[in-house]
Each structure stands twice: as structure tokens, then as C-alpha cells.
Amino acid sequence: MVEPTPVSVILPTTGWNDACEEIAAQLRPGDELLVVCDRAVESVAERIDDRPDDVRLVVAGEPEGCSGKANAIAAGMDAAECDRLVWSDDDYHxxxxxxxxxxxxYERYGPTTEVPVFVGRDPLARLLEPTHVLSGTLAVSQGGVPWGGSLVFERDxxxxAAFLSDLRRTVSDDGLLMEYADITSVGRTRRVEIGGSVRETLENQVRFTKIVRHHEPTAIVGQFVLGTVLTAGCVLFPLPALVLLTAAMAGVYAAFGVRRWTFLAAYPVALAAIPLLAYGLVRRTFVWGGRRYRWHSKFDVSVEAE
Known part of the structure; x- marks a missing residue:
């Protein structure tokens, strides 16, 4: 029997949690789990001391000119011993x-990503779930877009070298990877909770918009055109638009096995599409993971403590 190719799993996190336990239990001989933190976390070190050498703590340090997530991924890739790399997030099962x-x-398709389903934890995030199903779930599934929460590729x-150099001067790890690798999406979805407060949801909206702005600027134009058409249709033909948008969103939800009532928000979200897009573009900063970012251009990022 052929032994599977060893993998290095890179898991940025702020402490030992369920995801660490779940992934560590799945490691095979030759695999490793790199738990990447900004600083040495005593609770993580204590849990790793009780485990075999296949789980290691990597201290990334404070980011300078990039996001904390990008800094953690870069540190994890530098420390990884395997050629096959898996990226994961710690906020899903x-x-x-x-x-x-x-x-x-990977054996079947090469570089591969799973698909996220973002589930809101606060009222605004729940209301905006249809936008996340379209721009997160559907786009990742159909557009060859990597999701940094669950993907696999090899260094070759x-x-x-160029990727890591660019990663240390930008915000979006998966947005950048999209420019370096052809990614195949598989049908498996992972449920990821986002938001928690209205403010956090608004900050996420700004970040998501700016990722598209800097990595796929033509998509922003497409979003503006589509949003304008949808808004006009909703205003001019409210009842048919309500029925058609709700039915179409229900179909998308069903296609990905999303059983949530939030597809009913498709109509009001369509009305809000242009204001949300404008808000994300006009805001000059956003907060993510306790830091405030000013994303001047794709490779020009200022970081401040929140």
C-alpha cells in the first residue's frame, strides 16, 4: 500500500481550540500541524508539550505592512517541512x-479548495447572508477562487519566493493565492460563523469589498452594473422582482445544501447592493482581528493597533 504524501497543515489561531484538537487527531505519519500565533501563547505551548512532535507552535510576530493572517501564513510556510501544504482556519468544525x-x-485535481458557507451571528450578518452565499459560496465554487480556510497545494x-514576498505586503492570503495558482473547487462546504456585532459585520463588509477591489477590480465594475440593474428592477417591478429574487436565491441555497431562512432577505439585500458596495469602497480603513488596516493599494498596507 502506497503511503500518503505527508502534509503540513498551517493553522493561524490565537490559542488552542477545538480546531487544533480535530486536526491533530487526523495527522498521519510524516504529517505536521503548525499552530501559528502572533506571540508565544502559554496555553498552546502547554498543550503541544503533551503531544508528539507532529504538532508545533510557530510564533509569527507582529505584522508589519501586511495583515495578521498573511503574516501567519507566511511564517507557517517558512517553518513547514513538507512540500504539500494545507491551509486552515480555526472557526469551523x-x-x-x-x-x-x-x-x-490533490491527487485527483491538484490545488484544491473547499467551499465556505458564511452564517451570520448578529442580525445584520444574518440579513446579509444572501450576499455571502453569492460572493463567498457560489463564487468560490464556480469561479476558481481559493478559500484560505480549507485548501491544499504544493510548493511547486x-x-x-515571489508569493511569500508579496504575501508579506498585502492583506488577503487567498486573494493573492488566486493570482499564483489555478485552484479547483470541490463540492464540500464548511459552515463558518461570521459577525457577532453590527460593527464587526460592517468591518467585514469593508474588508470583503476591498479584497475584490484590489485583486479583481473588474469584478467591482460587474458588481456595480449588476447591483444597478437589480435595484432598478426592484423599484420598477417590486412584486415580480421579489418573487424571482427569492426563488432564485432559494435555488442557490438548495444547490449548496444551505437550510437557512435567510434566502428570504434576497429582495432587501438587492435594494441595498449599491449602498453596501459604495460603503465598502469609500471607507478608508477597516478593523480585522484587533488591528486597523489602511489598504492603500494591493501591496501597500498600513497596520495600527485597534
Whole structure:
């Protein structure tokens, strides 16, 4: 029996949590889990001391000129010992077959990503779920867009030196990876809770908009055109637009196995599409993970403590 290719799983986090336990339990001989933190976290170090050498703490340090997530991924890639790399986030459940699923995906398709389903934790985030299903779930599934929360690739799939150099001067890790690798999406979805307060949801909206602005600027034009058409249709033909948008969103939800009432918000979200887009573009800063970012251009980022 052929032994599976070893993988290095890179997990940025702020402390030891369920995701660490879930992934560590799935490691095979030769694999490693790199728990990446900004600083040495005693609770993480204590838990790792009780485990075999396949789980390591990587201290990334404070980011300078990039996001904390980008800094953590770069530090993890530098420290990783395997050529096959898996990126993960710590904010969703990793079932027992998660890592083996990504192994099989790579053998079959090469660089591969799973698909997120973003579920709101506060009223505004729940109201905006249809936009996340379209721009997060559907776009990742159909557009060859990587999701940094669950993907696999090998170092030879990218120009690693150039990628790491660029990663240390930008915000979006997966937005940048999209420019370096051809990613295949698989049908598996992972439920990810986002938001928690209205302010946090608004900050996320700004960040998501600016990722598209800097990595796919033509998509911003497309969003503006589509948003304008939808808004006009909703205003001029409110009842047909309400029925058609709700039915179409219900179909998208069903296609991805999303059983949430929030598809009913498709009509008001369509009315708000242009204001939301404008808000994300006009805001000069956003907060993410306790830091305030000013994203001047793709590779020009200022970071401040929040």
C-alpha cells in the first residue's frame, strides 16, 4: 500500500481550540500541524508539550505592512517541512475525514479548495447572508477562487519566493493565492460563523469589498452594473422582482445544501447592493482581528493597533 504524501497543515489561531484538537487527531505519519500565533501563547505551548512532535507552535510576530493572517501564513510556510501544504482556519468544525479528503482532492485535481458557507451571528450578518452565499459560496465554487480556510497545494504549484514576498505586503492570503495558482473547487462546504456585532459585520463588509477591489477590480465594475440593474428592477417591478429574487436565491441555497431562512432577505439585500458596495469602497480603513488596516493599494498596507 502506497503511503500518503505527508502534509503540513498551517493553522493561524490565537490559542488552542477545538480546531487544533480535530486536526491533530487526523495527522498521519510524516504529517505536521503548525499552530501559528502572533506571540508565544502559554496555553498552546502547554498543550503541544503533551503531544508528539507532529504538532508545533510557530510564533509569527507582529505584522508589519501586511495583515495578521498573511503574516501567519507566511511564517507557517517558512517553518513547514513538507512540500504539500494545507491551509486552515480555526472557526469551523473539521470532521474526521477532513484532512484525508483534501489529500484525495490533490491527487485527483491538484490545488484544491473547499467551499465556505458564511452564517451570520448578529442580525445584520444574518440579513446579509444572501450576499455571502453569492460572493463567498457560489463564487468560490464556480469561479476558481481559493478559500484560505480549507485548501491544499504544493510548493511547486506556485512561485513560492515571489508569493511569500508579496504575501508579506498585502492583506488577503487567498486573494493573492488566486493570482499564483489555478485552484479547483470541490463540492464540500464548511459552515463558518461570521459577525457577532453590527460593527464587526460592517468591518467585514469593508474588508470583503476591498479584497475584490484590489485583486479583481473588474469584478467591482460587474458588481456595480449588476447591483444597478437589480435595484432598478426592484423599484420598477417590486412584486415580480421579489418573487424571482427569492426563488432564485432559494435555488442557490438548495444547490449548496444551505437550510437557512435567510434566502428570504434576497429582495432587501438587492435594494441595498449599491449602498453596501459604495460603503465598502469609500471607507478608508477597516478593523480585522484587533488591528486597523489602511489598504492603500494591493501591496501597500498600513497596520495600527485597534
Amino acid at each position: 473539521h470532521p474526521p475525514d477532513w484532512l484525508d479528503g483534501l489529500r484525495r482532492d 504549484d506556485i512561485d513560492e
